[in-house]
Amino acid sequence: LTARIHIDPSHAIAEVPRRLFGSFVEHLGRAVYTGVYEPSHPTADAGGFRQDVAALVAELGPTIVRYPGGNFVSGYRWEDGVGPVADRPTRLDAAWHSRETNEVGLHEFAGWASARGIELMQAVNLGTRGMAEAADLLEYSNHPSGTELSDRRRRNGADQPFGITVWCLGNEMDGPWQIGHRTAAEYGRIAAETGRLMKWIDPSIELVAAGSSNADMPTFGDWERTVLREAGDVIDHISVHAYYEEVDGDVASFLASGVALDAYIDDVARIIDEIAVETGSTKKIGIAVDEWNVWYQTRFNEVDKAPLFEGPWDARPRLLEDEYSVTDAVVVGSLLNSLIRHSDRVSMANLAQLVNVIAPIRSEPGGPAWRQTTFFPFQRAAAFARGSIVAASLEVEAVDGGRHGEVPAIDCVVTLDEQVVTVLVTNRSLDEAAEVTLAGLPTAVEVVSAETLTVPEGGDRHTSNTEAAPDAVGMVPLAARVDGGVVLVTLPPLSWSILR
Numbered sequence: 001l002t003a004r005i006h007i008d009p010s011h012a013i014a015e016v017p018r019r020l021f022g023s024f025v026e027h028l029g030r031a032v033y034t035g036v037y038e039p040s041h042p043t044a045d046a047g048g049f050r051q052d053v054a055a056l057v058a059e060l061g062p063t064i065v066r067y068p069g070g071n072f073v074s075g076y077r078w079e080d081g082v083g084p085v086a087d088r089p090t091r092l093d094a095a096w097h098s099r100e101t102n103e104v105g106l107h108e109f110a111g112w113a114s115a116r117g118i119e120l121m122q123a124v125n126l127g128t129r130g131m132a133e134a135a136d137l138l139e140y141s142n143h144p145s146g147t148e149l150s151d152r153r154r155r156n157g158a159d160q161p162f163g164i165t166v167w168c169l170g171n172e173m174d175g176p177w178q179i180g181h182r183t184a185a186e187y188g189r190i191a192a193e194t195g196r197l198m199k200w201i202d203p204s205i206e207l208v209a210a211g212s213s214n215a216d217m218p219t220f221g222d223w224e225r226t227v228l229r230e231a232g233d234v235i236d237h238i239s240v241h242a243y244y245e246e247v248d249g250d251v252a253s254f255l256a257s258g259v260a261l262d263a264y265i266d267d268v269a270r271i272i273d274e275i276a277v278e279t280g281s282t283k284k285i286g287i288a289v290d291e292w293n294v295w296y297q298t299r300f301n302e303v304d305k306a307p308l309f310e311g312p313w314d315a316r317p318r319l320l321e322d323e324y325s326v327t328d329a330v331v332v333g334s335l336l337n338s339l340i341r342h343s344d345r346v347s348m349a350n351l352a353q354l355v356n357v358i359a360p361i362r363s364e365p366g367g368p369a370w371r372q373t374t375f376f377p378f379q380r381a382a383a384f385a386r387g388s389i390v391a392a393s394l395e396v397e398a399v400d401g402g403r404h405g406e407v408p409a410i411d412c413v414v415t416l417d418e419q420v421v422t423v424l425v426t427n428r429s430l431d432e433a434a435e436v437t438l439a440g441l442p443t444a445v446e447v448v449s450a451e452t453l454t455v456p457e458g459g460d461r462h463t464s465n466t467e468a469a470p471d472a473v474g475m476v477p478l479a480a481r482v483d484g485g486v487v488l489v490t491l492p493p494l495s496w497s498i499l500r
């Protein structure tokens, strides 16, 4: 394979939003309990949070974290998670057939996030609950003092408001699996009225309306149109959820997932524009891809789900603990490329999730924590895809993208921050290296760093990082040379690389 990428650093397209590198912690499985929080762990701090996990989170670098769900939030009573821990009730979580002990709630999680400089993105329950409880939670969180709710927060230990800016109006309300699932019209109305009330209480907040749960939902498109017509004047973002997996060995389609995400985002952007024209609105509504990842969801739905729902109500069951391979990490890299490429329309994005549950970080109760393969593309992109995306044209042959048709063999996005050009590039070919020429850079160009994630020596595309071999897969140096103002680099087959 050969490819030529012509970069035009003088043509900035859009600033890369820092919120593009968000994550998600749901009260699900072991994401919270024995994930971020485990008071009996040898590394636990005074608040019971694991310092080994926190160190990996700091290294990963998420900028914003969505909390507390997910499907969980649609049955959650936020009041259960505040006040003295000893008085908090244990409840059934019908979304994940689990027992919620409420040891961690708003105060604990907000404190954990703020200590790490991570913005909190709070979801409200529009499943079993409605406007009143959403407004109460906002007043409790953001109002300074002098009301029953704000003073209750102060009595509970937070003298200063949490100052939460981004609020999700429910979760996946289009999905029949959702507690309190609604039609688009029903959801559009409740989202509009809840959002209006919330903005009267705190006009500084930003609201995310729930869009479609995936691009294959039968209601996709009509759902967005209805919600935007009803609530477009009050919301600031509309969500997209997008999970990808390799099904029945169809690796060609899987490796083309970035193309599918491109199309999904473009479709939602077109619908936003269409409704703006229809309603005469000039407001810029962002796309919040507030759940995205590789998730072996078919296996969960067909194999794991029935035993879970027929079994006991465990407090911290092992759920959705997908172990990620090299192939999965390359796909995550290409999904990141897609999000960055859409910096003009995607206002934020949340890798779902952070620890243990379909997560870049794994931890064992009482044991170690380690980086999954997918940790690396996220960490590098969050650290280095800064500044603006710049124009780049790509000449490369096509490869079979399975059900996505012919797709370019490599996929790239380029950012410019001060003097540093960063090229994030996926080679989708399973067996061919790609000889890539990067042109259009100043003649005095230097390569600051070049690294790739690919199949390690002695491994194969299924190799993953495990408790026994936590460092099997990682970023390795890539040889890149400068010749007459162009950069020449060979991308290994099945790889995601970053050059600066």
Ligand code: AHR
Pocket: 026, 069, 070, 071, 072, 171, 172, 291, 352, 353
């Ligand atoms: O992230 C796991 C689940 O995926 C979330 O709870 C839900 O919103 C989505 O279906």
